[in-house]
Amino acid sequence: MKYRHIKKWILLAAIILSGIVSHFSGGINSYYLQIIIFIGINITLAVGLNLINGYTGQFSLGHAGFMAIGAYVAAYLSTEHSAGLFRALGGPNFFSITLLFISVLIAGGLAAAAAGLIVGVPSLRLKGDYLAIVTLGFGEIIRVVIQNTDAVGGPRGYSGIANYTTLFWTYSVAAITIYVVVSLIDSTYGRGFLTVRDDEVASEAVGISTTRYKVTAFVLGAFFAGVAGGLYAHSTTYINPSGFDFQRSIEIVVMVILGGMGSTAGVAFAAILLTLLLEYLRFVSGYQWLPEIIRRIAANRVIIYSLVLIALMLLRPQGLFGRLPRRGIPIGGATKRAKLPALSA
Amino acid sequence: MLELSNLAVNYGSIIALHDVSLKVEKGAIVTLIGANGAGKSTTLRTVSGLLKARHGNIRYEGEEIGNLPPHRIVERGISQVPEGRMIFANLTVRENLLMGAYLRKDRHKLSAEFDFVFEIFPRLKERSRQVAGTLSGGEQQMLAISRALMSRPRCLMLDEPSLGIAPILTKTIFEKIVEINQSLGITILLVEQNANLALEISHYGYVLETGRILLHDRSSALRANERVKSAYLGGR
Numbered sequence: 024m025k026y027r028h029i030k031k032w033i034l035l036a037a038i039i040l041s042g043i044v045s046h047f048s049g050g051i052n053s054y055y056l057q058i059i060i061f062i063g064i065n066i067t068l069a070v071g072l073n074l075i076n077g078y079t080g081q082f083s084l085g086h087a088g089f090m091a092i093g094a095y096v097a098a099y100l101s102t103e104h105s106a107g108l109f110r111a112l113g114g115p116n117f118f119s120i121t122l123l124f125i126s127v128l129i130a131g132g133l134a135a136a137a138a139g140l141i142v143g144v145p146s147l148r149l150k151g152d153y154l155a156i157v158t159l160g161f162g163e164i165i166r167v168v169i170q171n172t173d174a175v176g177g178p179r180g181y182s183g184i185a186n187y188t189t190l191f192w193t194y195s196v197a198a199i200t201i202y203v204v205v206s207l208i209d210s211t212y213g214r215g216f217l218t219v220r221d222d223e224v225a226s227e228a229v230g231i232s233t234t235r236y237k238v239t240a241f242v243l244g245a246f247f248a249g250v251a252g253g254l255y256a257h258s259t260t261y262i263n264p265s266g267f268d269f270q271r272s273i274e275i276v277v278m279v280i281l282g283g284m285g286s287t288a289g290v291a292f293a294a295i296l297l298t299l300l301l302e303y304l305r306f307v308s309g310y311q312w313l314p315e316i317i318r319r320i321a322a323n324r325v326i327i328y329s330l331v332l333i334a335l336m337l338l339r340p341q342g343l344f345g346r347l348p349r350r351g352i353p354i355g356g357a358t359k360r361a362k363l364p365a366l367s368a
Numbered sequence: 369m370l371e372l373s374n375l376a377v378n379y380g381s382i383i384a385l386h387d388v389s390l391k392v393e394k395g396a397i398v399t400l401i402g403a404n405g406a407g408k409s410t411t412l413r414t415v416s417g418l419l420k421a422r423h424g425n426i427r428y429e430g431e432e433i434g435n436l437p438p439h440r441i442v443e444r445g446i447s448q449v450p451e452g453r454m455i456f457a458n459l460t461v462r463e464n465l466l467m468g469a470y471l472r473k474d475r476h477k478l479s480a481e482f483d484f485v486f487e488i489f490p491r492l493k494e495r496s497r498q499v500a501g502t503l504s505g506g507e508q509q510m511l512a513i514s515r516a517l518m519s520r521p522r523c524l525m526l527d528e529p530s531l532g533i534a535p536i537l538t539k540t541i542f543e544k545i546v547e548i549n550q551s552l553g554i555t556i557l558l559v560e561q562n563a564n565l566a567l568e569i570s571h572y573g574y575v576l577e578t579g580r581i582l583l584h585d586r587s588s589a590l591r592a593n594e595r596v597k598s599a600y601l602g603g604r
Contacts, residue, residue: 211466218456218467225454227418229515230442230471 080220093249135249180263283345
C-alpha cells in the first residue's frame with residue numbers, strides 16, 4: 024500500500040532531520056536545548072501510554088514506574104559496565120559510544136517491558152478504576168524499591184551518568200515510537216486493540232484474544248517508557264527516585280487525555296504543549312508583581328493539572344484532537360464519524 | 369454436531385444452569401426458549417467459552433471443547449452473535465467485518481465473504497464506510513450477524529437477535545437467518561425470547577426454565593403443546 028510507504032519515508036525524514044538539527048544544535052542555549060529534549064522524551068512517554076490508555080482502553084497510572092526502570096537500568100549499565108566495551112573498541116570514541124548508548128537504551132526498554140509483562144498479566148482481571156489503582160501501586164512499589172537499593176544510590180539518587188542524550192537520539196526515538204504505534208493501529212492485527220476497547224465480549228466472540236492484546240499493549244507501552252527513561256537519565260546525568268513519583272505518571276496521563284485518547288497526533292501535540300506550559304509556569308511563579316496566590320498556584324503542578332483537566336472536561340471532553348477515540352485514517356476512508364460517547368475511562 | 373451434556377454453570381454462588389443437556393443436529397436450526405433468567409444466554413456463553421462450566425461436557429463434532437478459550441472455539445467453526453448487538457462502535461462497517469475474519473489465515477481473499485454478506489444484507493454495502501456506532505439498531509444486528517459469518521462458521525449461535533429491534537426488521541432478520549441456514553448449510557443455535565418467531569423458523573426446540581431443560585421436541589410439536597402455548601406463546 025502506498026500509504027504505508029509514505030509513513031516509512033516520513034520516519035526516515037524525521038530521523039535525518041533530527042540528526043541535522045542535532046548537529047547544529049551547539050549554538051542553542053543549553054536551557055532551551057534541555058527543554059526541547061524533555062519535549063521529545065515526553066512525546067515518547069505519552070504516545071506509548073496512549074497505546075495502553077487510549078487505543079486499548081485500559082487505564083494505567085504507573086507509567087513513571089516503567090520509565091524509572093528504564094532510566095536506572097540504562098544509567099547503571101552505561102556507568103558501571105562501559106569500561107570493557109570501551110577497552111575492546113579503543114576507548115570512548117564515536118562508534119563505541121553510539122553502540123553503548125543504543126545497547127543501554129534497549130536494555131532499559133526491555134527491563135521496563137518485562138515489568139510491563141509482570142504488571143500486565145495480573146491486571147487483566149481488573150478494569151477501569153481498579154486497574155488504575157493497581158498500576159498506581161505498582162509504580163510506587165518500583166520507586167520505593169529503587170529508594171532502598173543502595174547500589175544505585177537509594178534516596179540520594181544516582182549521579183555521574185554520561186551526557187549522551189542529544190536531540191538526534193531523543194527525536195529519533197520519538198519518531199520511531201510514533202511510527203510503530205501508528206503502523207500498528209493501522210494494521211489488521213492492530214485493529215484488535217481498538218476492538219478490545221470497544222467491546223471485550225464481541226472481541227472474544229470473533230476470536231480475538233483480549234488477554235494477548237492487553238498484555239501486548241502494556242509490554243509495548245512499558246518498553247517505550249523504558250527507553251524514554253534511558254534518554255532522560257543520560258540527559259540530566261542525575262536521577263533520583265522522587266523524579267519518578269505518582270505526579271510524573273499523572274503528568275503523562277494528562278498529556279494523553281489532553282491530546283485526545285486514541286489520537287497519536289493529539290497526544291504528541293499535548294506533550295509539547297504541556298511541557299512548555301509547565302516550564303513557563305516556573306517563570307510565572309517568580310514574577311514578583313503577581314499576587315502571591317497566583318504565584319503559588321503556578322508553582323504547584325498538581326493544581327495546574329487539575330485545572331487543565333476540569334477545563335477540558337467542560338469545554339472539550341474528547342480531548343484537543345480527539346474527534347473520537349480512533350486513529351486518523353480508516354480503511355477505505357470514512358464518510359461519517361461517530362460522536363464519542365461520554366469519556367468513561 | 370454440538371452436544372451438551374449435564375452442563376452446570378455458576379456465577380459465583382448463584383447457580384445459572386443446573387443440568388442442561390441438548391443436542392444440535394448438523395444443518396438444523398435449533399432454538400432455546402425460556403423466560404428471563406432461565407439460562408439461555410448462559411448456555412450460549414458457555415459453549416463459546418466466555419464462561420466456564422462447573423461440570424458437564426460440551427462436545428463439538430465429537431471432540432470436547434469445554435476447556436478451550438474463546439478464540440480456539442471460533443477457530444473450530446463456532447461463531448457467536450453476542451446479545452445486545454455488540455459491534456465495534458468506533459470501527460467502520462467494513463472494518464467490523466474484517467475483524468470478523470480475524471482468525472482466517474487467508475485474510476486477503478475475503479471478497480467471496482463480503483459478496484455473500486452484502487447480498488444477504490444489501491443495506492450494509494451501502495453503509496460499508498460508515499462508522500458502525502451510527503447505524504440503526506436493526507442495521508447493527510445485521511452487522512453483528514454478518515461479522516460472525518465472516519469467519520465462515522459451520523455453527524452459528526445467535527443470542528436474542530430480536531432484542532430492541534423494530535418488529536418489521538425482526539421479521540426480516542429471521543428470514544435472513546433461515547436463508548443463511550439453507551443457502552450455506554450453517555447449523556444454527558438460536559436463543560430467543562420471542563418464542564413464536566423462534567419456533568416458526570426452527571426445526572427443534574428446547575424450553576429452558578430456571579437452569580433446567582423443561583421439555584424438548586420438534587418445533588411444530590412445541591407450538592401445539594399446551595404448556596408452551598400458555599407460558600410462552602401468549603395463547604390459552
